[in-house]
Amino acid sequence: MSADLIYQPGILGDAEFLELEKKVAAQLAQKRLEATAAAAKRRDEDQARREAEVKFHTVTVTTRPEEAGTPDEYRVVDEVAFTCTAPDDAECRSYPECDCESWTWNDDRTGDEWGHPRVPGRQCWLAGWFDAEGAIYAGINGDEMRDDLIPARDFSGPIITTWCHEWVEWEFAAPDTRADTSHE
Ligand SMILES: [Zn+2]
Ligand SMILES: [Zn+2]
Structure with a gap:
């Protein structure tokens, strides 16, 4: 179970729980993707700035x-x-x-x-x-x-x-x- 998902057993059925877990995992993956893209963009900008400085x-x-x-x-x-x-x-x-x-x-x-x-x-x-x-x-x-x-x-x-x-x-x-x- 993902650490980002706090679940009280018994509230959701197994299928519902699996669905929810999948959704959270997808959201997490999306967030990581965005963070990676943002970091790459910052690196590119930094590199462009340095090349301009030269x-x-x-x-x-x-x-x-x-x-x-x-x-x-x-x-x-x-x-x-x-x-x-x-x-x-x-x-x-x-x-x-x-x-x-x-x-x-x-x-x-x-x-x-x-x-x-x-x-x-x-x-x-x-x-x-x-x-x-x-x-x-x-x-x-x-x-x-x-x-x-x-x-x-x-x-x-x-x-x-x-x-x-x-x-x-x-x-x-x-x-x-x-x-x-x-x-x-
Ligand atoms: Zn200032
Ligand atoms: Zn200068």
């Missing part, structure tokens, strides 16, 4: 040598500079002018869940994540701490970002081809 968001990583002139010389990341060239009405530059730490769009995406309206022409909301003193670059082409021991290098290119509810993760849109030979 056009506008670029990171330039500059490195500098440590222990220069010694046999141990290696490069470390000196600066991670972010630029956004998106127009005023781009998703990353139009968001509510409120102090909400994060927001969930209302159904027609004209404002956040608290009714704070979307305002275009703002600074790209990603910029602050790169300006922060504590910003850590742990992505592709990273530093000597990389698991695959590929050293840091100067690199510039479009990036893909992912909002992880509490922070932003980003990576270069182009894969680091050097990684292909790192485990030989």
